[in-house]
Amino acid sequence: MNETRFNSEYTERCRDYFKTEYPQGATFFIQNEGCQMNSLQTETVAGMALQMGLTETTEEQNASVVIYNTCTVRENANQKIYGHLGGLKSIKRKNPGLKIVLFGCMMQEHHVIEKIRKDYPFVDVVFGTHNIHKFPELFYRSLMGNSQIIDIWEDSDEIVEGLPTARKYSFKTGVNIMFGCNNFCSYCIVPYVRGREKSREPVSILRELETLAAQGVSEVMLLGQNVNSYGKTLDIPVSFAELLKEAEKVEGIRRIRFMTSHPKDLSDELIRVMAESKKICHHLHLPMQSGSSRILQKMNRRYDKARYLDLVDKIRTAVPDISLTTDIIVGFPGETEEDFLDTLDVVRKSGFDTAFTFIYSKRTGTPAAKMDDQIPQEVIRDRFDRLLSLVQETGRSRSARFTGTVQEVLVEEENREKGLLTGRTEHNLLVHFPGDPSLIGTYVPVQLDTCKGFYYFGTVKRGS
Ligand code: SAH
Ligand code: SF4
Ligand code: F3S
Secondary structure, three states, rough: OOOOOOHHHHHHHHHHHHHHHHOOEEEEEEEEEHHHHHHHHHHHHHHHHHHHOOOOOOOHOOOOOOEEEOOOOOHHHHHHHHHHHHHHHHHOOOOOOOOOOEEEHHHHHHHHHHHHHHHHOOOOOOOOOHHHHHHHHHHHHHHHHHEEEOOOOOOOOOOOOOOOOOOOOOOEEEOOOOOOOOOOOOOHHHHHHHHHEEEHHHHHHHHHHHHHHHOOEEEEEEEEOOOOHHOOOOOOEEEEEEEEHHHOOOOOEEEEEOOOOOHOOHHHHHHHHHHOOOEEOOOOEOOOOOOOOOHHOOOOOOOOOOHHHHHHHHHHHHHHOOOOEEEEEOOOOOOHHHHHHHHHHHHHHHHHOEEEEEEEEOOOOOOOHOOOOOOOOOHHHHHHOOOOOHHHHHHHHHHHHOOOOEEEEEEEEEEHHHOOOEEEEEOOOOEEEEHEEEHOOOOOEEEEEEEEOOOOEEOOOOOO
């Protein structure tokens, strides 16, 4: 039976260990790969590490514990981790006391675990995506013995609430509203490594929002692989639009973002809530993946080109200043030049502010990996370059549409190189402007003077 309770006893034991064995203090270095949901789990593990008596360092070379949260959505994410491990091997040779911890999506793959057992015996602790609450216990077991500790759960029905966290910003954060994915897009490994879709109870989410607001957080990003299907698996089903309406009532929360919206589940109700809301940011990330109905069907996306364009139309009519962003895959098996031209056509018609473009990556175990007609690299490269120049051109002209206007900006950090502050508009556009660092975490009216492609230079406009 898997233990789905967070046991703080092991946190205490680790703390005692570090106090005795490292009187000068022990440190941890943590690195995240992958999506925002992964970053949130990184913050949770960092939160546990702090409670275990470690302090965070940004210098990997000198850390007592090195922790990687891994991603496996595309092959290059895996290669990056193997590259890092090669480097860590030589650090550990010089410093045998170094503890190495790996967790996250890549660890849910059997072939990865086999490789770690065989080729990377110097890795100390390995866990997956379903049992991060076990980190203190697994780590403590590793401290007490020398063998490699590996604990991977295939899936989990339960969501462990109330874990510690170390947030990067004090004024904005992500909030998981659901875990896993049931969509099985034919190219995608996420459903295999994140398990079945599970929604958090609305009351847990709302309670978390209230706590965050009380702690000074004013911007939240509600996160899930497909937020539009939020609530369907709950005993008392709730729609995402209903959750948003409740979230809006939380005092102190000023901006609400969400990610990711699957086009097949984007409801009219959600569009209406967005249009009527004072808090939901006018930014929608709506991954299209391909513009070709034929390829979309092979991808198992369950919408076609016409439906996607129709959704874009609907959302632009309801929220005219919406900023639209998307994800696109180039080179899915069987993609012809004609299919690719459909993708370019949807990009031209949709006017994306930003499009994240990916080269199709074959993931072992997914249906697409077994499809005939994998596309040659040089064809993919050529299409990728053509797509990139179109999305950059469109993005540049779309982003410039706010030039000269005054927008409310949440100030995020000091931009040291240029002696400027950096913030974000509700449309998710970055703005650099002169100002005092005391403004960090506050909302400031900024005139967007010049557009530099994907960001602006601006000036604070008080009283406007
Ligand atoms: N749940 C989100 C996507 C999460 S993965 C959604 O459905 O929109 C983020 C992006 O990675 C995807 O939108 C897709 O464009 C890309 N991606 C996923 N698997 C991929 C693969 N095998 N090769 C290339 N890109 C991939
Ligand atoms: Fe992957 Fe599709 Fe699920 Fe997104 S919706 S995580 S692309 S399977
Ligand atoms: Fe990567 Fe896992 Fe996210 S595979 S994209 S970190 S869900």
